[in-house]
Amino acid sequence: MKRGQIQTHITRTRVLRHIRESVATSRIEISRALSMDRSTMTHVINDLIGDNLIREEEGLSPRNSGRKPVMISLNGDYGMIMGLEIQPGFYRMTLMDMAGAIRERSMGSHDFSLPADMVSAAIDETGGKGYPPLLGIGLALPGTVDPYKGLLIESPALDLCDYPLTDMGGIPLVMDNDANCFARFVLSGEAREAGNMVCLIGESHRYGRTGLSARDDIGIGLVINGQIYYGSHFTAGEPGGSPFYPRALARLDKSEESAYLAALFRYLENSLYLLDPEVLHIGGELVNFDRKDLDLTSLIPPGCSVEYGKEDNFEISTGAAHMFRDRLFSPVLPGEEKTIIDAIRWENLPGYGRRSDS
């Protein structure tokens, strides 16, 4: 980073965001999108190229007259991001480069009681494979998580309380609830536009099982105006205090799956009306459920559509990776280096220099 001011940092971040959101773009296109001068873009882009964050490409140029633009795209080899989902007894991992391309995925069982040990093992596992340097880690955990402090507040599934983890030997780490990571996965895809979503997952707490049992759980990630909503005590999306609570259900056999879903949606009905989301996303184990004789139209508000995830079940770990990757595309304000910054509001933007006074 050549020039040191905060304004530069914000502009660089805005440019990087635009490049991330378009497959390939040009200096002029970015300058138009951000309402800035072409010459400004020349400076910013050349600085970013100098820092190895982006690169010029020989790319396609759909023009019928005039000079062809020099295409710009993110430099995937700048570094790697690891996304890790840890459940009791098993894990899933997604290794992603800075351009967002998935380079490797794996899953398996584990015996670790502390997430840090599992993370450490995953880092060792991918260490000697010649990947670009590891920039950071996104961690998805079942339970109540404070992602700003990097604290697992409570997790009955993992049998942990007030468990902090903010880095692994200098490599920064961010954590969030698994349902929220699923929501981040959905946000990273087509649903990138700022919108409102309810993201519902069923989390199996035993490796290899499908379907849910009494030890398992459902989780809800809420997206409000394009951002994860945590609530006032990081328990937003956690069902509770209700006559219907999935945890109380005994093991289901196949014939009951459809009835389970129907009961679940009746439980959610009021909240869906109140929240007025654009779409309800369903992922995790619930996708595997038999839903042939289930008609949701009567249980879901008129303007709300339903989407089922694909069944590869790596959505949560991939969303965890996206959580850290998003940090690279957010400005870091002085004094808030350690937190997840989803969206800075203009009211909080600091002055552009350092003040001469305390």
Add this chain to the structure above:
Amino acid sequence: MKRGQIQTHITRTRVLRHIRESVATSRIEISRALSMDRSTMTHVINDLIGDNLIREEEGLSPRNSGRKPVMISLNGDYGMIMGLEIQPGFYRMTLMDMAGAIRERSMGSHDFSLPADMVSAAIDETGGKGYPPLLGIGLALPGTVDPYKGLLIESPALDLCDYPLTDMGGIPLVMDNDANCFARFVLSGEAREAGNMVCLIGESHRYGRTGLSARDDIGIGLVINGQIYYGSHFTAGEPGGSPFYPRALARLDKSEESAYLAALFRYLENSLYLLDPEVLHIGGELVNFDRKDLDLTSLIPPGCSVEYGKEDNFEISTGAAHMFRDRLFSPVLPGEEKTIIDAIRWENLPGYGRRSDS
């Protein structure tokens, strides 16, 4: 406004906000709060004084050494804001100056079928009283409202559909749902800090009645991260599709009020867990209810407190006035002059000049 750039506009707005939030403050205090240089503040404050938006005061100065600061505060006489709540058959009005002081309140019955006629009558009524000029109007209506377009989408109570209103003879007007205006009222008070709230009102649709009847309604305003949440179709907070729906209740006599409230909170229970709000605010007609033998602790999530409004019932029209007043403390981006700007996200901040290219 002396200097024409957008950056100036944003800085001025940030300064005005800080002045609004403190009873009286000084140049140095603001410069510290906004992390800007003292000399910058000299320029900005002097410009704002030149524009009559703020003024210096002979104010108190709690210092025991050093030069006393020159106190700065908003100039209430800069202009007036009218907040108007229109219900079928009656209205309430709050007249507020730019400093937020309430100058006049009134209520009464009316026979208008179109809100515009009611607004017009209210403007005429306050016209010749020697107030500072009317800067704008905030309108609270029962029903589904698109405040960005200035459109009453649907109001069964007022028997209107797709009714637009964005200004009255050159005076800008913004409208919102009545429950959201109540939420804005709460936000303008102690609960100014960014937080999460559920604001519940009972709206009586007959002048002079207390209690609710089958023609009446409840309304919910949701505050998420310190901002009104509208949902994807502006129906957030509207109950629906439920076995319990207040509209279906027959007239209540006094003995049933407590049971009514209990049923209402059972209806809301799941949603309160899901939303994890800091506080549940109750206003409008519901405040008048007999709630002696009602214990909410078992129906409300642990971390959530309950606040009842004072019983003057002008909360909604006052909140409507605050809605317009908030516009004066938000930057207006080019191309978005007509919308309510609650919070601009840094991603959308434009460049600081006009681009040399389309």
Add this chain to the structure above:
DNA sequence: CCTTTATGTTGATTCATTCAACATAAAGGA
């Protein structure tokens, strides 16, 4: 009266940005 301590002002400097002019590159006709 002089020191201390704070607030507020002034003029020079900084630096991201714009502006205006120019350079580069490709297409398409003459």
Add this chain to the structure above:
DNA sequence: TCCTTTATGTTGAATGAATCAACATAAAGG
């Protein structure tokens, strides 16, 4: 092949909101 058209991209001077550094002002307290 040359010349016009049309677009992208670059360069250096100008702009302007901010900082910096020095000074001015004001009040308290020995």
